[in-house]
Amino acid sequence: MKSSRREFLKVSVAAGGGMVLTLACRNVAKASGSDRLEESHAVNPFVQLSTDGTVTVTISKPDMGQGVRTSLAMIVAEEMGVDWASVKVVQAPGDRTVYGSQGVGGSGSVRGSYMSLRRTGAAAAIMVKSAAAQAWGVEASACKIEGGKVVCGSKSASIGEFAQAAAGLTPPDPASITLKDPSTFKIIGTPRHRVDNLDIVTGKGHFGLDAKVEGMLHAVVARPKAIGAKAVSFSDTESKKVPGFVQAHLLGSGVAVVAKSTWAAIKARDVLKVEWTAGVDPTLTSDSLEAALTKAGVAFPNVTGAKTIEATYTLPFLSHAPMEPMNCLADVRADSCDIWVPTQVPDGVRDMVARKIKLAPSSVKVNVTLLGGGFGRRLLTDYVDEAVAISQTVGKPVQLIWTRDDDIRHDRYRPASLHAMKGGVDASGTPIAMYHQVMLAGDDPSSQWKKVGLSYQMGECQLLESGAACPVPTFAWRSVENTYMNLVRECFFDELCAAGGQDPVKARLALITNNRLKGTLEECASRAGWGKPLAKGTGRGVACFAGYGSYITQIAEVTLREDSTLKVTKVTAVVDCGLAINPLGVAAQIEGATMDGLATTLYSAITLNDGEIEQSGLAAFGWARMEDSPTIEVHVISGGDSPGGIGEVGFPAAGPAILNAIFAATGQRLRKLPVGNTVA
Amino acid sequence: MLESFTLNVNGKDHKVEVLPDTPLLWILRDNLGLTATKYGCGVSDCGACTVLVDGKSRKSCRVPVHEIENRKITTLEGLAKGKLHPVQQAWIDEDVPQCGYCQSGQIMAAVSLLSNTPDPSDEEIDRVMSGNICRCGTYDRIRKAIKRAAKAGAGQ
The missing domain is CATH 3.30.365.10 (Aldehyde oxidase/xanthine dehydrogenase, molybdopterin binding domain)
Incomplete structure (x- = not known):
């Protein structure tokens, strides 16, 4: 039985006057030739046009700092042709029957609602133009909306004046709607401040x-x-x-x-x-768990190559620790x-x-x-x-x-993991093999496992998975499996480059399989001044990531200071997330995820002793502070007409870029996280 | 036993009946309904609860009410006088907030920093602002916003 989605528009008169337009969706299951209606619900967008010209967009997705209350509204405003200043947002209550799936995760909100939001905005514009055309006795095709005004020849009026009349019209079939040519966008792709800023800086933000x-x-x-x-x-x-x-x-x-x-x-x-x-296991400690993970490893196949290397990486459990418990x-x-x-x-x-x-x-x-x-x-x-x-x-x-100690001690954590790596380079020093054994710890290691492809073309490349069940509850953490998979891959690739005497950027460029990822690497290397001389004790490290429909390269600079402490001084990021709806919001997500990568690489860990979580506060868990913050430069490059995900994208390459920079600065490979901010 | 205290918050006196060890944070939030000041840790780790006491930043989760009678307490709600404080304006202009939860404390800490050091260096910003955690990682924009506010004369 195949099912298909069919969208349709509903219109009604707003309380207090004006038009409410709802894009709804029927999931139709086709059984033996006859259509059967399964369910119908709105797909996110509720757009209200008030008689004063104010446009109110109902945001069905929660905003946790990723900026959907801004970006989703921008998409509607674009197709409606209204001024951004006339747009307001309201938050939808939880209701699957009205809003469909409202969950936010997997960097999916913008990607999942981009087209339906555009169609709703465009439909609202069509209806307003029709209402204006009827009032003025002209063809609707002769009307256009610009800056919140309907314009036809010398006639011009606020769209709000036609809100009531538009509410009485039959909405168009969403499938028939012609959307704007992206090259004419005036709001999408332009930097916009978060809509909640004024509330947040005056204390009116309601958490x-x-x-x-x-x-x-x-x-x-x-x-x-x-x-x-x-x-x-x-x-x-x-x-x-x-x-x-x-x-x-x-x-x-x-x-x-x-x-x-x-x-x-x-x-x-x-x-x-x-x-x-x-407790369920009073003998459980981080050391006993690491020993169990080590034991879970299997023998590597023979690795060909002029030179082979092996390495083991360990990553701890992580608490999510959002600021609001x-x-x-x-x-x-x-x-x-x-x-x-x-x-x-x-x-x-x-x-x-x-x-x-x-x-x-x-x-x-x-x-x-x-x-x-x-x-x-x-x-x-x-x-x-x-x-x-x-x-x-x-x-x-x-x-x-939940007090903060509740929050840290009773989370479901990012799984701890141990990674056994083996790889080789050929006679010319080119990486030709990478074997990656992943041993995950947690109450359900298999649920956290996903096969992650390698971004580089290598003769031999294989993933071997395993796990150690232990009673520590685990769950998805920003970018999920990519938090550990990409870190280890990108660091070990760097190790192979060093073993073969290759430049980490040049070696990546030679082997990278995706042109958009390659584009971010080339641009980032250029922006970060890769190859330019640095002061003694300072090094650059590079790492790449492709996922959630987006591509990123980050280059970190790390300085070893006289007191043996490490300081990440600068991170340059180049991200290709397709069409960036709000470049300022995209940059914010990359900056924030970069800090996440820095904090978890240097400081953060949940550890176990006597069957208990050892940490109970933010200081013990370890987080980055202002003094740790590098200058972060984010360059957003365009990669087409459809948006990619962004919330998770900045994390997976940030940590390995920093670790590779620490190697460049100090000659030390730090493989047990968190590595701290001092080196011996 | 509950005791009676008079607190001066944002220029207004408030009488409250509370336990004498109640942290200022919970009086602001639970008794006075001033919810801009946030709970983040309760142990002075994170700074989400930062307010000004006689113009200096204090972490209100560790300030018991009996210590602060007759002192002038300023919360984020009392910062704008007719128009936004230059620090608030700088926060908007640099588009600082992500989730926004810590920003009340960050803004109050920055106001205190600038009133002591009108033109702070990076090192001075690091030293003073490292008492405030931002889990979203907005530090680089906070730094830019503080410099912008300094230029706008926030510390004058």
């Missing part, structure tokens, strides 16, 4: 923890230190002495502590006495439920909550706030589940907050 309802209580959860431990019983005798304490009760993940203020909840938790079961405000009532939550999956939250409390999804309202970071963590809904359970138990609205 999850800023949600508030009348009569709301505050909750934290006492959680076990040992992985997999459960609460058996508790005593709240001391907690009861904390003014404002309301109650404590057992919860699947520990003991919920509810109070009238956040501080009272935290204090009451501090003095709560909990009896925990033993997990939180959720839940108000569960007998017949309905309201949720306020920073989530990457608004529709998933609604479905999960409805199932949990046995209500129809239509009785659950999921209000989506700004997200204080995501990085994959907010694809999980564990914290929503807890908030709902607590609100249900106490019968009041409850805001659950």
